[in-house]
Amino acid sequence: MNYYEVCLLGKRAPLFTYSFHEKVQPHTLVVVEVRGKTHRAAIVTEVEKPDFKTHAIVETLPYRFDAYQIETARFVKEYYACTFGEALALFEPFEMGRSLPQHSEFETDIVLSDTQERAFEALQKHGSALLFAPTGSGKTEIYMKLFAKALQEGKSSVFLMPEISLTPQMEKRLKVHFGDRVAIWHSKLTKKRKTETLEKIRSGEVRIVAGPRSALFLPLHDIGVIVVDEEHDDSYKAHNRPRYHARDLALFMGKKLGARVVLGSATPSAATYARQPVVRIRDPYVKTKKRYIFERGGCALTPTMIEALEAHHKAGGQALVFLPTRANFKYLYCDNCGYTVECPYCSVGMSLHRNRRLVRCHYCGYAEKIPESCPKCGSIVRADRIGTAEVVEQLGERFPEIKIQQFDKDTITTANKLQKALDRFSNKETDVLVGTQMLAKGHDYADITLAIVLGLDYILALPDYRARERAQSLFVQIAGRAGRAREATVIVQTNQPEFFSEYIGDYEKFLKEELQFREGLYPPTMHLCRLLFASKDEKKGLAEVERVRVLIERFDKVEIVGSGKAPIEKIAGKFRFNILLRSPNRSDLLRVVKAVDDGSFEVDMDPVDFA
Numbered sequence: 367m368n369y370y371e372v373c374l375l376g377k378r379a380p381l382f383t384y385s386f387h388e389k390v391q392p393h394t395l396v397v398v399e400v401r402g403k404t405h406r407a408a409i410v411t412e413v414e415k416p417d418f419k420t421h422a423i424v425e426t427l428p429y430r431f432d433a434y435q436i437e438t439a440r441f442v443k444e445y446y447a448c449t450f451g452e453a454l455a456l457f458e459p460f461e462m463g464r465s466l467p468q469h470s471e472f473e474t475d476i477v478l479s480d481t482q483e484r485a486f487e488a489l490q491k492h493g494s495a496l497l498f499a500p501t502g503s504g505k506t507e508i509y510m511k512l513f514a515k516a517l518q519e520g521k522s523s524v525f526l527m528p529e530i531s532l533t534p535q536m537e538k539r540l541k542v543h544f545g546d547r548v549a550i551w552h553s554k555l556t557k558k559r560k561t562e563t564l565e566k567i568r569s570g571e572v573r574i575v576a577g578p579r580s581a582l583f584l585p586l587h588d589i590g591v592i593v594v595d596e597e598h599d600d601s602y603k604a605h606n607r608p609r610y611h612a613r614d615l616a617l618f619m620g621k622k623l624g625a626r627v628v629l630g631s632a633t634p635s636a637a638t639y640a641r642q643p644v645v646r647i648r649d650p651y652v653k654t655k656k657r658y659i660f661e662r663g664g665c666a667l668t669p670t671m672i673e674a675l676e677a678h679h680k681a682g683g684q685a686l687v688f689l690p691t692r693a694n695f696k697y698l699y700c701d702n703c704g705y706t707v708e709c710p711y712c713s714v715g716m717s718l719h720r721n722r723r724l725v726r727c728h729y730c731g732y733a734e735k736i737p738e739s740c741p742k743c744g745s746i747v748r749a750d751r752i753g754t755a756e757v758v759e760q761l762g763e764r765f766p767e768i769k770i771q772q773f774d775k776d777t778i779t780t781a782n783k784l785q786k787a788l789d790r791f792s793n794k795e796t797d798v799l800v801g802t803q804m805l806a807k808g809h810d811y812a813d814i815t816l817a818i819v820l821g822l823d824y825i826l827a828l829p830d831y832r833a834r835e836r837a838q839s840l841f842v843q844i845a846g847r848a849g850r851a852r853e854a855t856v857i858v859q860t861n862q863p864e865f866f867s868e869y870i871g872d873y874e875k876f877l878k879e880e881l882q883f884r885e886g887l888y889p890p891t892m893h894l895c896r897l898l899f900a901s902k903d904e905k906k907g908l909a910e911v912e913r914v915r916v917l918i919e920r921f922d923k924v925e926i927v928g929s930g931k932a933p934i935e936k937i938a939g940k941f942r943f944n945i946l947l948r949s950p951n952r953s954d955l956l957r958v959v960k961a962v963d964d965g966s967f968e969v970d971m972d973p974v975d976f977a
């Protein structure tokens with residue numbers, strides 16, 4: 367009899383020992399029984415006969431995880447603090463005994479401009495690099511040339527994009543050049559489609575997979591290129607265990623695989639800009655004129671905007687109206703001057719607790735009374751605003767002849783609805799899209815001549831160290847959806863117009879200043895880790911936080927920025943608490959967290975969400 371330690375895939379469980387009458391290779395997929403229920407599991411190692419009673423493996427399956435998948439899963443387990451089984455469950459294993467696909471010739475008709483060609487060549491010089499290029503500069507064309515080159519070398523490619531809202535249009539563009547060699551992968555595919563696609567990947571028919579972060583984990587043969595488009599986007603960070611960041615994992619996997627990693631963005635994250643070699647393009651592919659109008663005032667449509675909507679519609683143009691997602695937490699902000707109550711210690715906006723009449727920093731816990739009027743301009747501060755539905759309604763009443771589509775998570779709930787909404791926009795059955803962050807990402811429509819941007823001040827006031835970066839990047843990305851082929855107007859409602867106008871056409875300047883501001887406080891020079899606690903009993907929860915805080919203090923290695931209640935104090939009947947840790951040294955942070963981690967809290971390394 368042989369004995370094996372196995373990990374239960376996707377389970378927060380320790381390794382278990384099972385027996386099997388035959389030899390089984392490490393990393394093979396198996397089925398085991400735990401308390402009468404069957405589970406998918408993977409062989410971790412062979413072990414000596416244990417002195418306790420073991421059960422037999424129910425079945426071995428003809429699938430195996432590759433060495434790079436195992437190494438990446440180990441890294442995820444250590445770095446993002448989860449079990450090996452949870453980490454490994456991210457991956458789809460390879461099929462055993464499947465012969466490698468034949469390398470077939472591939473001709474491409476992708477023609478890059480000189481500027482694009484230079485960037486393409488420059489990217490070849492680096493194992494990984496940032497392609498820092500404005501919206502509409504043809505990053506997608508460059509990626510496609512990279513995929514074509516990989517194909518010519520008999521290699522596969524992974525093309526990550528932040529959200530499935532981008533996949534339908536991208537799929538069309540990719541199919542033109544790659545036909546059936548390309549497949550789209552995302553979590554909303556039907557089970558049948560998933561099985562079919564996986565089979566095509568395993569057989570080598572599909573050599574390019576495009577999709578959101580889960581597309582990183584497929585059994586593609588011989589990955590030569592990994593592209594992370596819109597690398598600045600937060601949706602690359604998983605919000606559940608394992609809380610990995612797909613961009614960072616792409617870099618890790620690229621090294622293991624010897625694959626080239628290209629991170630692309632018009633508005634790269636400050637961290638990537640600081641860490642990666644930069645390949646720069648300065649101009650869009652089609653240079654068009656863009657006019658910017660800044661308007662002060664609250665988050666509402668102004669007469670200028672309404673006139674512009676009508677005029678652009680009459681001229682046959684399409685328009686976008688952007689409003690930020692309703693934040694999960696409330697914060698305070700002056701409608702008149704844009705003033706935000708900031709924590710004096712953390713330089714982030716403080717969140718509002720109206721019933722307690724205070725504003726509190728949820729990084730460090732510092733609190734003060736809600737100011738009765740804005741300390742800067744004396745007018746009344748407020749914390750409410752309108753959403754997409756209200757704007758759609760307002761516009762609908764005003765212009766019954768203009769066809770408006772609400773474009774946010776409330777209305778676009780399925781892949782099918784998304785496809786239909788985008789098709790209607792593309793066919794000009796819709797004139798105006800009114801939406802949230804979903805609008806900002808990568809869409810390429812030639813006839814958008816007007817972009818209206820509301821509520822950027824709310825983003826600026828977010829209690830988040832990346833508030834400025836998020837506001838800037840949204841502004842540039844939304845503006846970038848307009849004027850891709852025709853002259854366009856961008857109307858921005860903000861009480862801090864200088865903050866946006868200063869960097870128009872020069873995002874790099876913003877990044878440099880932002881990095882200076884963060885020096886010694888926030889990433890990339892400092893690393894953050896957030897510990898999340900939840901408890902039905904408020905007192906017990908607080909005591910738990912206190913206990914862990916005291917343990918961490920003993921190490922004297924990492925800074926405790928703050929601890930206490932989370933900004934969203936209660937979810938699903940559970941009180942929420944957090945501890946925010948900071949250190950210039952990642953391994954110190956990991957070591958301390960590991961030493962105190964007894965499973966009673968969630969660990970969020972490199973958090974992007976502070977709610």
Ligand SMILES: Nc1ncnc2c1ncn2[C@@H]1O[C@H](COP(=O)(O)OP(=O)(O)OP(=O)(O)O)[C@@H](O)[C@H]1O
Pocket residue numbers: 477478479482499500501502503504505506507508631632651652807808809810846850
């Ligand atoms: N070399 C090229 N040949 C033909 N068309 C091109 C070329 N480069 C760019 N274009 C066209 O210009 C438009 C913008 O290009 P693309 O969508 O690739 O830009 P992008 O940099 O990916 O933009 P974004 O950052 O906004 O996603 C597209 O419609 C694309 O087809």
Ligand SMILES: [Zn+2]
Pocket residue numbers: 709710711712713727728729730731732
């Ligand atoms: Zn603070």
